[in-house]
Amino acid sequence: MPFSVGLQAASVALLSAGFPVVFTSAIIILLVIISITSSLQKDAADAPARLPINSLFAIIPFFRRRFDFLNWGFEVTGKSSFQFDLLRNNVIVVSGESARQTFFSAKGLDLTEGFKILSGAIPMVRGVTSDLQTRRISLIHKRLAAVQKNEQLSMLIPVMLEDSRRMMETWGNSGSFDPFDNVYELIFQLTVRSLSCAEISDDPCVVSRLKKLYDTLDVGTTPATVLLPWFPTPAMIRKVWATKEIYDIVVAAITAREQSGVSKNDTLQMLLDSGDEKLVVVGFIMGLLIAGARATGTTACWMLTFLGGHPEWRDKAKTEVEGLLASYPLASSESLASQLASISLETWEAQTPVLDSIIRETLRVAQPHTAMRRNLGPEMHIDGQLVPSGAYVVYPFSDVHLNSEIYPDPWKFNPDRQPETKAAYSYVGWGGGTTTCLGQRLARVELKIVTALFLLGFNHCVVDGSGKAVPQPPLPNWNDILLCRPPRGSFSLSYERSTAAL
Numbered sequence: 358m359p360f361s362v363g364l365q366a367a368s369v370a371l372l373s374a375g376f377p378v379v380f381t382s383a384i385i386i387l388l389v390i391i392s393i394t395s396s397l398q399k400d401a402a403d404a405p406a407r408l409p410i411n412s413l414f415a416i417i418p419f420f421r422r423r424f425d426f427l428n429w430g431f432e433v434t435g436k437s438s439f440q441f442d443l444l445r446n447n448v449i450v451v452s453g454e455s456a457r458q459t460f461f462s463a464k465g466l467d468l469t470e471g472f473k474i475l476s477g478a479i480p481m482v483r484g485v486t487s488d489l490q491t492r493r494i495s496l497i498h499k500r501l502a503a504v505q506k507n508e509q510l511s512m513l514i515p516v517m518l519e520d521s522r523r524m525m526e527t528w529g530n531s532g533s534f535d536p537f538d539n540v541y542e543l544i545f546q547l548t549v550r551s552l553s554c555a556e557i558s559d560d561p562c563v564v565s566r567l568k569k570l571y572d573t574l575d576v577g578t579t580p581a582t583v584l585l586p587w588f589p590t591p592a593m594i595r596k597v598w599a600t601k602e603i604y605d606i607v608v609a610a611i612t613a614r615e616q617s618g619v620s621k622n623d624t625l626q627m628l629l630d631s632g633d634e635k636l637v638v639v640g641f642i643m644g645l646l647i648a649g650a651r652a653t654g655t656t657a658c659w660m661l662t663f664l665g666g667h668p669e670w671r672d673k674a675k676t677e678v679e680g681l682l683a684s685y686p687l688a689s690s691e692s693l694a695s696q697l698a699s700i701s702l703e704t705w706e707a708q709t710p711v712l713d714s715i716i717r718e719t720l721r722v723a724q725p726h727t728a729m730r731r732n733l734g735p736e737m738h739i740d741g742q743l744v745p746s747g748a749y750v751v752y753p754f755s756d757v758h759l760n761s762e763i764y765p766d767p768w769k770f771n772p773d774r775q776p777e778t779k780a781a782y783s784y785v786g787w788g789g790g791t792t793t794c795l796g797q798r799l800a801r802v803e804l805k806i807v808t809a810l811f812l813l814g815f816n817h818c819v820v821d822g823s824g825k826a827v828p829q830p831p832l833p834n835w836n837d838i839l840l841c842r843p844p845r846g847s848f849s850l851s852y853e854r855s856t857a858a859l
């Protein structure tokens with residue numbers, strides 16, 4: 358009896374507290390019920406080991422300290438695969454060579470579905486992003502391949518170099534910056550340039566507005582917005598609003614182009630000329646911008662950081678680019694950017710082994726990717742462990758890239774190295790098997806031209822928070838799932854112009 362009186366008093370207090378409190382309490386009760394019911398389910402004999410924690414306690418570490426959390430999971434279960442629940446979603450984490458082979462080749466494991474629930478940077482807005490079904494996604498991928506054809510990519514090189522020159526000029530003759538601000542911003546501009554249109558990329562105010570909106574999507578990706586996308590938390594509202602604003606910017610640019618009747622030589626024109634429906638054009642620009650800018654931006658920041666901390670590799674890369682320029686007889690009075698623009702696409706792709714090895718090693722040590730898939734069915738086994746239909750499967754790249762048996766002294770940046778063993782998929786920097794990066798060609802060229810212009814135009818080194826040169830670059834922070842960024846303010850890149858005309 359006292360119990361029911363207590364309940365009654367509690368419900369009166371709750372109701373008088375107003376809608377937000379009642380709503381939040383209802384959600385908490387719902388979460389608790391979900392977590393209790395999921396903990397009552399019995400696992401099959403061939404199911405992976407289960408983490409010894411309630412599903413509610415896995416949420417924050419999975420999103421906020423993923424590297425530590427997954428390592429803890431392997432350690433505490435003592436197994437090469439384990440499972441846990443994120444609310445009603447069953448997540449299976451796999452590792453090891455055999456698991457990797459199945460993970461990257463199984464037909465039923467779907468990247469888009471896995472990414473949607475476990476990453477969710479772009480909120481699903483009805484009529485905009487939610488309607489991008491498989492058919493439209495494959496059309497978007499086809500158009501992405503078209504952007505990277507020889508002719509299109511060759512045309513982009515001088516324009517991207519001119520963007521880089523203009524932005525690097527604003528850095529002045531000397532100073533220091535956090536690459537995750539300046540270099541990231543530069544790569545964002547180049548990605549907007551290559552994937553959208555002149556109307557947006559020629560206007561620094563619009564580009565900067567777009568970057569802020571995409572940052573809002575990144576920062577606003579909280580566990581709640583991913584797992585309870587229908588729950589109107591402030592972060593979710595900000596994200597939906599940012600998505601709508603991005604949508605408006607893109608649609609305004611498309612409308613301006615259509616109404617002008619003037620054809621331009623850029624990606625938007627190619628999309629419009631292909632006669633695709635608007636949803637595909639908007640989806641192409643909105644979706645690929647976020648995928649492309651983030652991955653390429655992170656890699657560029659880390660490449661310049663590693664080169665700043667490894668002068669021997671800095672010199673090698675610089676000598677390589679100087680060697681390329683030597684075979685293009687251009688007046689040395691030309692700006693550096695124009696000289697670099699005269700190097701052919703073929704040369705950038707086939708005659709830069711040093712830059713290639715630096716990109717490769719940077720992706721190995723500083724790409725904190727966890728590949729995510731959903732098993733669309735039927736049920737399957739990975740390395741003898743059951744993966745039910747509908748379950749999510751994740752494969753952390755750290756399993757292979759930071760594996761000391763494959764890469765001894767794995768945190769050491771050494772572009773000379775090759776995998777020590779012949780293990781399958783021993784390098785997955787650009788993905789593997791059925792899912793490899795579809796923007797790789799564009800990303801590599803972007804990385805090379807930005808690095809080339811910076812190395813030839815500036816001298817640089819890594820300094821600590823107080824501005825003192827340090828012998829080693831900072832360690833990538835794999836718990837930061839977006840940028841691998843070390844603590845803010847812990848280091849910067851100190852630079853000095855080495856040439857008058859960038």
Ligand code: HEM
Pocket residue numbers: 468469498501552645648649650652653654656720724726727728729785786787788789791792793794795796797799800
């Ligand atoms: C340095 C830059 C980049 C890196 C390191 C990178 C890496 C990757 C990786 C590892 C995957 C496979 C993911 C997985 O298996 O879970 C992937 C997929 C993908 N990437 Fe990239 N990427 C980069 C830049 C780009 C750019 C610039 C674009 C577009 C313009 C792009 C578009 C895509 C797409 C569409 C997929 C999905 C492929 C599919 O669905 O099969 N990427 N990328």
